[in-house]
Amino acid sequence: MWDVAEELKAMLVFAEHRYYGESLPFGANSFKDSRHLNFLTTEQALADFAQLIKYLKRTIPGAKNQPVIALGGSYGGMLAAWFRMKYPHLVVGALASSAPIWQFENMVPCGVFMKIVTTDFRNSGPNCSESIRRSWDAINRLTVKGTGLHWLSEALHLCTPLTKSQDVQHLKDWISETWVNLAMVDYPYESNFLQPLPAWPIKVVCQNLKNPNVSDTLLLQNIFQALNVYYNYSGQTKCLNISETATSSLGALGWSYQACTEMVMPFCSNGIDDMFEPHSWNFKEFSDDCFRQWGVRPRPSWIPTLYGGKNISSHTNIIFSNGELDPWSGGGVTKDITDTLLAIIIPEGAHHLDLRANNAFDPVTVLLARSLEVRHMKQWIKDFYASLRKMH
Amino acid sequence: MWDVAEELKAMLVFAEHRYYGESLPFGANSFKDSRHLNFLTTEQALADFAQLIKYLKRTIPGAKNQPVIALGGSYGGMLAAWFRMKYPHLVVGALASSAPIWQFENMVPCGVFMKIVTTDFRNSGPNCSESIRRSWDAINRLTVKGTGLHWLSEALHLCTPLTKSQDVQHLKDWISETWVNLAMVDYPYESNFLQPLPAWPIKVVCQNLKNPNVSDTLLLQNIFQALNVYYNYSGQTKCLNISETATSSLGALGWSYQACTEMVMPFCSNGIDDMFEPHSWNFKEFSDDCFRQWGVRPRPSWIPTLYGGKNISSHTNIIFSNGELDPWSGGGVTKDITDTLLAIIIPEGAHHLDLRANNAFDPVTVLLARSLEVRHMKQWIKDFYASLRKMH
Numbered sequence: 001m002w003d004v005a006e007e008l009k010a011m012l013v014f015a016e017h018r019y020y021g022e023s024l025p026f027g028a029n030s031f032k033d034s035r036h037l038n039f040l041t042t043e044q045a046l047a048d049f050a051q052l053i054k055y056l057k058r059t060i061p062g063a064k065n066q067p068v069i070a071l072g073g074s075y076g077g078m079l080a081a082w083f084r085m086k087y088p089h090l091v092v093g094a095l096a097s098s099a100p101i102w103q104f105e106n107m108v109p110c111g112v113f114m115k116i117v118t119t120d121f122r123n124s125g126p127n128c129s130e131s132i133r134r135s136w137d138a139i140n141r142l143t144v145k146g147t148g149l150h151w152l153s154e155a156l157h158l159c160t161p162l163t164k165s166q167d168v169q170h171l172k173d174w175i176s177e178t179w180v181n182l183a184m185v186d187y188p189y190e191s192n193f194l195q196p197l198p199a200w201p202i203k204v205v206c207q208n209l210k211n212p213n214v215s216d217t218l219l220l221q222n223i224f225q226a227l228n229v230y231y232n233y234s235g236q237t238k239c240l241n242i243s244e245t246a247t248s249s250l251g252a253l254g255w256s257y258q259a260c261t262e263m264v265m266p267f268c269s270n271g272i273d274d275m276f277e278p279h280s281w282n283f284k285e286f287s288d289d290c291f292r293q294w295g296v297r298p299r300p301s302w303i304p305t306l307y308g309g310k311n312i313s314s315h316t317n318i319i320f321s322n323g324e325l326d327p328w329s330g331g332g333v334t335k336d337i338t339d340t341l342l343a344i345i346i347p348e349g350a351h352h353l354d355l356r357a358n359n360a361f362d363p364v365t366v367l368l369a370r371s372l373e374v375r376h377m378k379q380w381i382k383d384f385y386a387s388l389r390k391m392h
Numbered sequence: 393m394w395d396v397a398e399e400l401k402a403m404l405v406f407a408e409h410r411y412y413g414e415s416l417p418f419g420a421n422s423f424k425d426s427r428h429l430n431f432l433t434t435e436q437a438l439a440d441f442a443q444l445i446k447y448l449k450r451t452i453p454g455a456k457n458q459p460v461i462a463l464g465g466s467y468g469g470m471l472a473a474w475f476r477m478k479y480p481h482l483v484v485g486a487l488a489s490s491a492p493i494w495q496f497e498n499m500v501p502c503g504v505f506m507k508i509v510t511t512d513f514r515n516s517g518p519n520c521s522e523s524i525r526r527s528w529d530a531i532n533r534l535t536v537k538g539t540g541l542h543w544l545s546e547a548l549h550l551c552t553p554l555t556k557s558q559d560v561q562h563l564k565d566w567i568s569e570t571w572v573n574l575a576m577v578d579y580p581y582e583s584n585f586l587q588p589l590p591a592w593p594i595k596v597v598c599q600n601l602k603n604p605n606v607s608d609t610l611l612l613q614n615i616f617q618a619l620n621v622y623y624n625y626s627g628q629t630k631c632l633n634i635s636e637t638a639t640s641s642l643g644a645l646g647w648s649y650q651a652c653t654e655m656v657m658p659f660c661s662n663g664i665d666d667m668f669e670p671h672s673w674n675f676k677e678f679s680d681d682c683f684r685q686w687g688v689r690p691r692p693s694w695i696p697t698l699y700g701g702k703n704i705s706s707h708t709n710i711i712f713s714n715g716e717l718d719p720w721s722g723g724g725v726t727k728d729i730t731d732t733l734l735a736i737i738i739p740e741g742a743h744h745l746d747l748r749a750n751n752a753f754d755p756v757t758v759l760l761a762r763s764l765e766v767r768h769m770k771q772w773i774k775d776f777y778a779s780l781r782k783m784h
Contacts, residue, residue, distance in 0.1 A: 089700035305442050308481035
């Protein structure tokens with residue numbers, strides 16, 4: 001956005017989503033109970049954006065008759081697309097980058113996400129995904145033995161040693177999430193989104209995972225080296241903390257509530273099409289967890305009902321961009337729907353690479369995507385002024 | 393709808409709006425306080441319709457892949473239009489009959505409503521609107537005298553006699569509302585919407601109001617005869633009750649709350665362009681009344697922000713029909729906006745005449761309107777099936 005603002009003579013506005021960052025409607029009580037959380041919905045967030053645009057147009061000199069474009073990445077990309085769908089009178093178009101608007105209900109197979117993660121690892125080094133696939137049973141075999149928990153805690157340099165068998169599941173979940181995160185941030189240059197990382201971090205990870213046919217202990221020592229790429233690129237990390245996978249808070253608490261109400265995204269793995277242990281999507285269990293944590297039950301059909309699911313062709317002027325490396329692209333719009341509901345694919349792109357600042361190491365495919373996006377935005381603006389002239 | 397259901401092979405579904413009729417989310421407590429009323433919004437009503445359509449499609453054999461059309465009159469017409477705008481994936485089009493979607497904020501002059509009422513009376517008999525215009529001062533002059541309240545209570549056969557000067561304002565408001573209601577239901581045949589009435593009731597009313605140049609007492613005796621057309625067409629009415637203007641409840645309580653929150657419609661009169669006493673639109677006073685009654689403050693900008701105000705051209709497949717006799721047409725869409733956002737005018741039509749059953753006395757203009765409406769509905773259905781075929 002900064003790179004093209006001047007060219008588009010644009011004002012940049014970053015609206016903070018309610019219940020995130022400093023936008024807490026009830027201050028410290030905002031997450032207290034479901035009564036206080038009741039106003040945390042996508043509809044309310046979109047309504048905030050509508051009010052904000054009206055307010056800015058009313059109060060900023062010269063803003064009144066200017067066209068507005070919605071932009072966002074990931075959940076923000078969904079909101080950008082949905083905002084154009086619900087408030088087409090307020091924004092002339094939307095760029096929805098890496099927006100998995102179809103990662104709901106039965107719109108895409110629940111396994112597509114983990115399959116893409118696996119493909120990233122498979123393509124980043126020989127035997128890489130196979131090494132990871134074998135690591136789960138290595139962990140299982142090692143930890144049935146009494147001394148295994150201790151050995152593994154040492155081998156992985158864990159800050160808090162594993163002490164009971166439930167800790168093993170927790171460890172495996174944390175390792176899985178690490179591979180998932182790496183797939184999201186597999187950028188072509190050094191970056192620091194979820195963690196400080198080298199360029200093409202999965203390639204670096206995979207240099208430690210070239211041989212799956214080794215002993216369980218050696219395989220897990222290799223896994224430690226691989227995890228270190230993600231958790232210790234700085235070289236300053238003393239031990240690995242299995243309760244977190246990202247350095248900065250992206251609002252996990254708010255998201256947990258949203259996932260338990262509207263934003264119900266089914267995920268699964270089968271260990272065949274992907275490198276993870278088999279996990280089916282268990283809605284009942286998910287719902288019970290939500291009820292325990294928040295006192296609410298998820299409504300998995302509501303997002304498709306509200307935003308149209310796959311049936312969105314009556315809308316216009318939305319660009320859905322997706323990086324092929326990004327696991328979220330599995331739930332995204334990756335084919336043109338109409339002349340004005342467009343899909344842009346970035347083969348070498350991870351999670352919303354196109355929205356990141358220009359970089360000397362940008363692959364040509366993201367440069368093409370960005371220039372196409374700007375061309376469409378200019379067209380929306382041109383069409384807006386043409387329709388204004390027609391009205392007068 | 394009954395008249396064309398068979399021709400369109402349609403199932404008719406009447407969805408009752410939440411907080412009206414028997415659809416009370418908190419039973420007897422639904423109107424208790426603003427906490428219980430908090431779920432009475434147009435957005436929530438539209439969401440109900442969305443859920444209902446999904447439910448019917450899921451549960452009724454054969455309904456699954458059928459196109460749906462939204463129809464409604466008056467407030468229901470607004471909801472039909474807004475439903476197509478917000479849920480275009482659930483309805484292929486909407487017929488919004490007598491839907492004053494622009495009777496908000498500054499979208500139309502606040503006096504347009506009373507001006508149309510006046511035109512109806514002016515065109516229904518010589519000196520008719522002039523007689524009514526003069527009646528207000530006649531009431532004022534009579535009631536400054538001590539005996540005037542008593543005389544007027546007798547002359548108008550009021551059930552409860554006027555006793556204090558505030559009663560006079562109440563009486564005038566009630567008479568005004570009677571003329572307004574007559575303008576809404578000025579149908580070409582006997583009907584019973586707000587009250588049992590003769591055909592072209594304003595013409596009948598105006599037969600009593602041919603001479604404005606008479607004494608105050610005679611003028612008000614004539615006004616009584618005129619009111620009798622509305623309140624005593626049956627001949628059974630013993631006295632006139634100035635606390636009500638319609639026989640059946642149309643949900644006045646729910647509407648009062650909605651008018652005090654989202655549905656803020658500015659009205660005014662000036663006594664020059666209309667036959668009423670001058671009343672300016674006083675938002676402050678209105679807001680204070682709302683606060684007293686419901687503990688809420690109205691948000692007059694929200695409906696235009698949410699539904700686009702006059703800027704709705706990106707939507708498709710909505711017919712806005714309006715009768716020229718209907719005062720609500722002043723806040724309606726009476727000119728085509730695009731090829732698929734169409735206005736139909738019925739010169740001899742009152743409030744949503746086109747949605748009423750066929751009648752031998754229907755003017756030809758409403759027959760034309762209905763056949764045009766059906767033709768467009770058939771086109772929407774055809775387009776729906778064509779797009780289904782294209783997808784497969």
